[in-house]
Amino acid sequence: xLNHILKDLRLHRRYLLIFGFFYPLYMGYFGxxxxxxxxxxxxxxxxxxxxxxxxxGREDKFKAVGFALSLPTTRREIVQSRYLLGWLLMIVFYLIxxxxxxxxxxxxIDLGEVIAVxxxxxxxxxxxFVFGTLMPLFVWFGMTGLMVFLVAMQVLGIVFxxxxxxxxxxxxxxxxxxxxxxxxxxxxxGPAGAAAAVLAVxxxxxxxxxxxxxxxxxxxxx
Amino acid sequence: MTAALEIRNLRxxxxxxxxxxxxxxxxxxxxxxxxxANGAGKTTIIxxxxxxxxxxxxxxxxxxxxxxxxxxxAKSRIGFVHETPAFVEDALLKDIAAAVAPYYPKWNRxxxxxxxxxxxxPLDKKFKKLSHGMxxxxxxxxxxxxxxxxxxxxxxxxxxxxxxxxxxxERLSGILQDEGKAVLFSTxxxxxxxxxxxxxxxxxxxxxxxxxPKDEVRDSWAVAKGGTELLDPARRPLFRAxxxxxxxxxxxxxxxxxxxxxxxxxxxxDRASVEDIMLxxxxxxxxx
Numbered sequence: 424x425l426n427h428i429l430k431d432l433r434l435h436r437r438y439l440l441i442f443g444f445f446y447p448l449y450m451g452y453f454g455x456x457x458x459x460x461x462x463x464x465x466x467x468x469x470x471x472x473x474x475x476x477x478x479x480g481r482e483d484k485f486k487a488v489g490f491a492l493s494l495p496t497t498r499r500e501i502v503q504s505r506y507l508l509g510w511l512l513m514i515v516f517y518l519i520x521x522x523x524x525x526x527x528x529x530x531x532i533d534l535g536e537v538i539a540v541x542x543x544x545x546x547x548x549x550x551x552f553v554f555g556t557l558m559p560l561f562v563w564f565g566m567t568g569l570m571v572f573l574v575a576m577q578v579l580g581i582v583f584x585x586x587x588x589x590x591x592x593x594x595x596x597x598x599x600x601x602x603x604x605x606x607x608x609x610x611x612x613g614p615a616g617a618a619a620a621v622l623a624v625x626x627x628x629x630x631x632x633x634x635x636x637x638x639x640x641x642x643x644x645x
Numbered sequence: 646m647t648a649a650l651e652i653r654n655l656r657x658x659x660x661x662x663x664x665x666x667x668x669x670x671x672x673x674x675x676x677x678x679x680x681x682a683n684g685a686g687k688t689t690i691i692x693x694x695x696x697x698x699x700x701x702x703x704x705x706x707x708x709x710x711x712x713x714x715x716x717x718x719a720k721s722r723i724g725f726v727h728e729t730p731a732f733v734e735d736a737l738l739k740d741i742a743a744a745v746a747p748y749y750p751k752w753n754r755x756x757x758x759x760x761x762x763x764x765x766x767p768l769d770k771k772f773k774k775l776s777h778g779m780x781x782x783x784x785x786x787x788x789x790x791x792x793x794x795x796x797x798x799x800x801x802x803x804x805x806x807x808x809x810x811x812x813x814x815e816r817l818s819g820i821l822q823d824e825g826k827a828v829l830f831s832t833x834x835x836x837x838x839x840x841x842x843x844x845x846x847x848x849x850x851x852x853x854x855x856x857x858p859k860d861e862v863r864d865s866w867a868v869a870k871g872g873t874e875l876l877d878p879a880r881r882p883l884f885r886a887x888x889x890x891x892x893x894x895x896x897x898x899x900x901x902x903x904x905x906x907x908x909x910x911x912x913x914x915d916r917a918s919v920e921d922i923m924l925x926x927x928x929x930x931x932x933x
């Protein structure tokens with residue numbers, strides 16, 4: 424698996440350096456202008472989740488996946504290494520942008536907010552949502568999977584708007600009740616227990632996503 | 646003789662194409678040419694060997710081990726050259742080589758360097774800047790540098806200039822100085838087989854027509870040339886394909902002795918080349 428990660432880092436390093444310079448710089452500046460890092464955490468997670476997808480998409484574009492699979496490896500290993508590299512890149516980019524957020528002249532955010540457990544968990548949850556959803560779609564459809572994801576998000580938004588229009592505010596209250604009751608249940612565990620529970624759920628979601636991607640890739644014809 | 650590659654009852658179907666119970670063996674110490682017209686199923690077989698596509702049935706063993714059960718181990722013994730080599734196009738050759746080398750415990754850096762020098766490949770150049778022939782050479786250098794026991798080459802000579810084509814074929818023969826090694830290469834250029842292959846496996850329309858030592862092909866297939874008596878329905882089963890020419894009738898047979906006794910006079914039997922067999926089968930299919 425390490426060989427795959429090193430291969431991808433080596434063959435896509437120019438792109439990674441470009442992304443690695445501009446994305447954290449942009450997010451560092453954008454985040455520093457905000458009074459709370461919440462928006463930066465969600466927006467940044469989306470941005471960083473795109474980086475590994477774009478890198479893997481380059482292999483698809485050049486039809487190099489077939490060659491990768493002709494090397495001494497298995498399909499399962501290829502998918503696993505992509506998840507590992509994806510998370511590695513997202514976390515590195517997140518750390519760099521967090522540091523830049525704090526160092527940016529005129530910034531409004533302080534260290535305590537950036538390293539707060541809530542901010543970190545929110546960032547990890549956002550990354551999990553975007554990356555965990557995108558990866559199976561990407562493995563299945565290639566770069567078209569990214570479009571599928573974006574269109575699905577749009578459709579979901581439209582559905583909620585229609586629901587609100589047709590059913591009224593009651594529907595929104597029901598939708599909002601769910602996260603509220605989950606939050607309440609988590610809060611009941613205490614700060615450490617809540618953090619552990621959220622982390623466990625995020626790991627589970629990632630494992631489910633990995634499992635789906637592995638199954639999809641196992642059936643893929645190259 | 647140990648089998649470097651053994652394929653049994655391999656099946657795969659696509660819309661409009663079906664690979665039907667393909668079975669053949671590549672013995673260690675031999676070069677086997679996988680020959681057939683375009684679309685016969687050669688590339689599909691090679692993709693199945695490397696698990697690039699999913700098989701619907703059958704077994705593929707590399708040096709006695711089922712490839713799906715021992716995928717990494719089997720692939721570490723295979724050197725693969727694709728008809729259209731595909732790497733990350735904007736990567737430098739040296740980076741591609743450095744990315745590939747760690748996968749192979751037997752990667753021979755000095756051999757790779759010497760192949761690169763011999764093939765005149767510029768390591769500081771991007772892959773996309775290479776001509777098709779150069780891409781093929783680079784792909785071959787990667788396949789040879791890890792001392793593969795089984796080389797699997799998909800149409801390696803297509804698009805190559807005659808000089809390098811000959812060099813490549815000679816190099817393939819040279820590899821077999823080590824008797825444990827074997828080569829499987831697919832081609833539709835039958836002249837490549839005449840000079841290089843020890844065994845020939847002919848694929849037609851998704852099925853194996855024969856898989857034989859080259860000399861046996863010469864002895865067991867023939868073209869009968871004669872008059873309209875060759876069209877006699879009672880004796881038609883002796884022939885695999887028949888065609889009428891302005892000068893008479895020609896028929897392909899895999900039973901020359903039977904034809905000789907069925908037509909004691911007026912029929913001439915010529916040895917059939919692989920190209921003859923391919924042409925007859927293709928014409929037979931298109932006339933069917």
